[in-house]
Amino acid sequence: MSKKNHQELQDKFGENLRKIRDQKGLSLRAVAANCDLDDSNISKIENGKLNIQLSTIIELGKGLGIDPRDLLNF
Amino acid sequence: MSKKNHQELQDKFGENLRKIRDQKGLSLRAVAANCDLDDSNISKIENGKLNIQLSTIIELGKGLGIDPRDLLNF
């Protein structure tokens, strides 16, 4: 049970991701083109809908051309 | 399709996790006591058996008393 609440965490991660993507001026599809992720999923991540896996964090870093650790700056 | 290979990533993450835990001189059960994770799962993570989620990375940081970003230093 323990319907764990990761919503806030996911929200913060998503906000940060969007901020970084916006700063780089990249579209969802552009990021997706640089890594092994679907653009609609990246959208879901930005909107706090997913508690993503380690490999996905790494892929996002690749897609954005940044250090994955920057995605945890929040 | 695309039997994605995250093994190397998981291995590196696990190694780093163990290194940090050893430096802190904490047992698996001690880390687990400080966060919401099962000690046997932490063992599995250290042995590269899991592609853990964002929330788990955060929990590990809590359990070890470190910045979660340190877990991605590899």
Added chain:
DNA sequence: AATTTTGCGGTCATATATTACCGCAATTCA
């Protein structure tokens, strides 16, 4: 030597991430 701690492998149920799509409404661009 007896007791405790530790790492770890295994299990089963449940939740959820991921893939690989589709299509739309709104925005941007030529």
Added chain:
DNA sequence: TGAATTGCGGTAATATATGACCGCAAAATT
């Protein structure tokens, strides 16, 4: 204004992470 881009929600199938356990063999402690 017509065409392309963009963000995003939805879906169905599949894979996998997690929680909560158990118990063991070896190491450490007393």
